[in-house]
Amino acid sequence: MFVLELTYTAPIEDVDAVLEAHVAWLDELYDKGVFLASGRKNPRDGGVILAVAEDRARIEEIAATDPFVEARVCAYRITEFVATKTAPGLERYRQTPA
Template identity: 65%
Template sequence: MFILELTYTAALERIDEALPQHVQWLNGHYAAGTFLASGRKVPRDGGVILAVGQDRARIEELVATDPFVRLGLTEYRVTEFLATVTAPALEAHRQQLPA
């Protein structure tokens, strides 16, 4: 599982202009089952996405397709972790520690 942390590198006016493109991008990855949750950080200086995937390189490729990245509006920090304990709603994404 991955935590994708966005940090805005542009003024909020530019973020708001590109927001519809970013939301469309998010919706596509929700439909594909890659994204589980997302939202703005408080204070509003970026956002967070909870994502699933087996391969960090693939997640990093996916992040590069975000319109916010393509337009130079944000930077991402990708954190991979093993979700060994989950709420029942996320049980399908529970992971095992490597042997």
């Protein structure tokens, strides 16, 4: 499982100009089952996405297609973790440490 932390690198007006495309991108990845949760940070200086994929390389490919990245208004920090415990609705994402 992965935590994708977005940090805005441009003024919020520039971020907002690309927001509609970013939300459409999020929706597509929710439909594919890659994204599990997402939202803005508070204060609004970026966002967080909880995601699943076969490996880090795939997540990096996905992040590179974010309209925010393409517009150069954010940077990503990707953290991989082993989800050994989950809420009841997320059992299928539980993992066993290697």
